[in-house]
Structures are given as C-alpha cells and as structure tokens.
Amino acid sequence: MQGIREIADIVKQNNNFVITSHVNPDGDSLGCELALAHFLRKIGKSATILNHNETPKFYEFLDKRNELIKFHPDLHKDIILNTDVIFVVDTNQSDRLRSLEKPVLQSKAIKVIIDHHLEAGDFADFYLIDSEATSTAEILYKFLLSMDNDIIDYDIAHPLYTAIMTDTGSFRFPRTDIETHQIIAHLLHFGVDPTEVYSKVYESWTLGRMRLLGEVLDTAKTEYDGKLAYIVCSQKMFDATGTTEVETDNFTNYPMSIEGVQIGLLFNELDDGIKISFRSKGDIPVNELAKEFGGGGHKNAAGARLFGVKLEEIVKEVIMKAQKYV
Ligand SMILES: [Mn+2]
Numbered sequence: 001m002q003g004i005r006e007i008a009d010i011v012k013q014n015n016n017f018v019i020t021s022h023v024n025p026d027g028d029s030l031g032c033e034l035a036l037a038h039f040l041r042k043i044g045k046s047a048t049i050l051n052h053n054e055t056p057k058f059y060e061f062l063d064k065r066n067e068l069i070k071f072h073p074d075l076h077k078d079i080i081l082n083t084d085v086i087f088v089v090d091t092n093q094s095d096r097l098r099s100l101e102k103p104v105l106q107s108k109a110i111k112v113i114i115d116h117h118l119e120a121g122d123f124a125d126f127y128l129i130d131s132e133a134t135s136t137a138e139i140l141y142k143f144l145l146s147m148d149n150d151i152i153d154y155d156i157a158h159p160l161y162t163a164i165m166t167d168t169g170s171f172r173f174p175r176t177d178i179e180t181h182q183i184i185a186h187l188l189h190f191g192v193d194p195t196e197v198y199s200k201v202y203e204s205w206t207l208g209r210m211r212l213l214g215e216v217l218d219t220a221k222t223e224y225d226g227k228l229a230y231i232v233c234s235q236k237m238f239d240a241t242g243t244t245e246v247e248t249d250n251f252t253n254y255p256m257s258i259e260g261v262q263i264g265l266l267f268n269e270l271d272d273g274i275k276i277s278f279r280s281k282g283d284i285p286v287n288e289l290a291k292e293f294g295g296g297g298h299k300n301a302a303g304a305r306l307f308g309v310k311l312e313e314i315v316k317e318v319i320m321k322a323q324k325y326v
Contacts, residue, residue, distance in 0.1 A: 003128045007112055008147050010126065011040070014084035017047045018109070020071075022091035023098045024246055025051055027201060028135045029090035030059050030068060031163025032114065035137070036087060037067055038155045039144050048083070050076055052098040056246045061200040062159050077103050085110045090136040092120035092129065114139055118287065119296055131298070134175045137163030141183055157190035162197050169253065170198065174300055212241040216251055216266075222258065223319055227326040229255035230265035232315060245270055252277045262326055263289075267315055273307035274314050284325050292321055 017040050021029035037047040050071045055063055062068075069076070080086065080103040092115045094101050104111070104123075111124040116133040133139050137160045144151055164184060168176045171184070188194070212233070219232040233248055245268055255264035256279050263284060268275040276293065280286035280300050287295075287302040293314075295304025306314060 016084045018083040019087045022096040027166025028163040031159035032089040034159040058204045094123040135167035157187040161187045161192040208241040209247045212243045224326045226260045228263045229261045232267045278302040
C-alpha cells in the first residue's frame with residue numbers, strides 16, 4: 001500500500017494524536033478509532049478520540065474505558081488545534097466530520113486518512129487508501145503489523161474484529177475473501193469471542209427499533225419487474241417508535257433479500273433532509289446513481305444526502321433515474 005512507510009514515520013516522529021471519523025459512526029469507524037488509539041498508547045504516544053456523534057448504544061460494549069468522546073467545541077477545539085497529528089478513519093471527505101470539520105481544517109496538525117472509500121477528497125497530507133478492502137479495519141490491521149509484528153493484543157483485536165464483522169455484513173459481502181478470513185483467524189488468536197461480538201452488535205435491539213423495522217418493511221415496494229426494491233423511513237415513524245436514524249443501520253439489507261432484486265434503496269427522512277442508502281448486486285455501479293444525487297461510495301454500496309427536498313418527490317426521482325441501472 002502506498003503511503004504506509006511515510007505514515008509509519010509520522011507515527012514514530014510525533015507524540016500527540018487525535019483520531020476521528022464520520023458522522024453517525026459505525027462498527028468500522030469506532031473499531032478503527034479504538035484499535036488505533038490503543039496501539040498509539042501502547043507505543044507511548046497520547047491519543048484522543050473525538051466524534052461528532054455520541055456512540056450508538058449497541059457499540060458501547062467496545063468502549064470499556066470511555067475513550068469515545070463526543071466533540072464539544074468549547075471543551076475540545078484546542079486539542080484539535082494543538083495536536084501533532086490528526087487521523088481520520090473510514091472517510092475521506094472533510095464534510096462528513098460535521099462539527100469537527102472546521103477545527104480539523106484549521107489545525108496545523110499533520111492530517112492522515114486511513115480509508116476504503118473511493119474518490120478521496122484532498123484535505124489531508126497523507127492517505128492510506130485501499131478501495132478494494134472490505135473495511136478500514138483491514139487496512140489498519142496491515143498498517144499496525146507493518147509497524148510491529150507483535151503489537152496485536154486483545155484490546156486491538158477485539159475492535160478490529162468488530163469492525164470487519166460489521167463492514168462485511170458478518171463475512172458475506174462481495175469483497176470478503178481468503179485474506180479477510182485469514183485476518184479474522186489471526187484476530188481470534190487473541191481471545192476475541194465471535195458469539196459475544198455478534199450478540200452485542202445484532203442482538204441488542206430496543207423494542208422501538210423492532211417496531212420501526214416493522215413500519216419500514218410495511219413500505220416495501222418493487223419496480224422494474226422486481227429488479228429494484230425500496231423502503232422508506234419517515235420522521236413520523238422515528239417519532240412514533242422513539243428511535244433515531246442510527247437505528248436504521250443495516251435496514252437496507254431487507255430489500256436486497258427479495259429474490260431477483262438487483263438494486264435496493266432505503267430512504268430516510270431526517271430533521272434536515274433526506275438520506276438515501278443505495279445497494280446493488282454484481283456489476284451495477286450504484287455509486288454512479290448516488291453521484292447523480294450528490295453522493296458517492298462503493299460500487300455495491302453508496303449513499304447520498306439531500307437537503308430542502310420532499311420525501312415523495314425524491315423517491316420518485318431516484319426510482320426514475322435508477323431505471324438505466326437495472
Ligand atoms: Mn468502513
């Protein structure tokens with residue numbers, strides 16, 4: 001991987017590190033933050049993790065030492081401005097840092113991105129990107145081993161395992177391969193318990209989330225001879241079930257599980273706009289479709305956010321434009 005040596009030197013030559021990731025953090029972003037912070041402390045550095053959002057409930061088990069800190073400008077802005085290095089993991093777009101974007105861009109710290117998404121933005125100094133990797137965690141794993149072959153322990157393996165498990169949909173998404181399983185096998189050597197991790201992430205639903213899923217599935221429709229399926233989640237449903245957007249994590253898998261579906265869509269109506277999640281099978285570049293709405297992502301998984309638009313109208317428009325992809 002390009003950049004691996006330069007970034008290793010940056011780690012060796014500096015002492016204070018801030019680690020952050022994208023809005024609405026997921027298993028990959030949180031797992032990478034914690035693994036990287038633990039690694040840095042293990043080699044004698046100081047590391048602070050700052051996130052735009054609070055940690056979702058079902059990922060709190062990863063954070064036994066309360067290291068995942070919700071960013072407050074008054075309390076934490078100076079940490080970002082005065083640190084030596086800022087690591088941004090699992091995104092390469094500065095606007096996805098939300099409330100951290102401004103201080104990160106203002107900071108004179110060396111900015112390093114570790115990520116597996118396409119079309120990197122250009123706000124950082126160094127990039128460690130592999131868009132073929134299942135997860136940022138896979139890239140981070142290789143980076144950590146390149147620095148020290150013996151560095152991995154339970155506290156690094158546990159969040160990395162969680163990150164890879166969640167970003168591969170429990171080891172079934174297309175880019176899961178021999179190497180992924182080899183990395184997982186290695187991580188299991190350090191005492192990670194697959195049953196525990198799966199149960200903490202996927203079997204810790206609230207009743208509200210279950211009811212939200214029920215309401216969302218009720219909206220399922222297909223188009224184009226069953227090749228496209230979509231579901232819609234409205235603000236009313238969030239209110240009625242006492243849930244928030246984070247709890248729609250993985251809902252996109254449901255339209256994809258209808259036989260014959262090649263494109264699956266989830267429309268989320270949020271306070272300030274509409275979030276669309278795009279999924280596809282095989283060679284359908286759903287990131288191109290996302291791009292038509294100002295979004296982006298991977299070939300088989302992408303997203304877009306639109307502001308100042310009506311839910312019903314945007315649903316119609318996306319489905320119309322999806323026709324040439326099915
Ligand atoms: Mn990821």
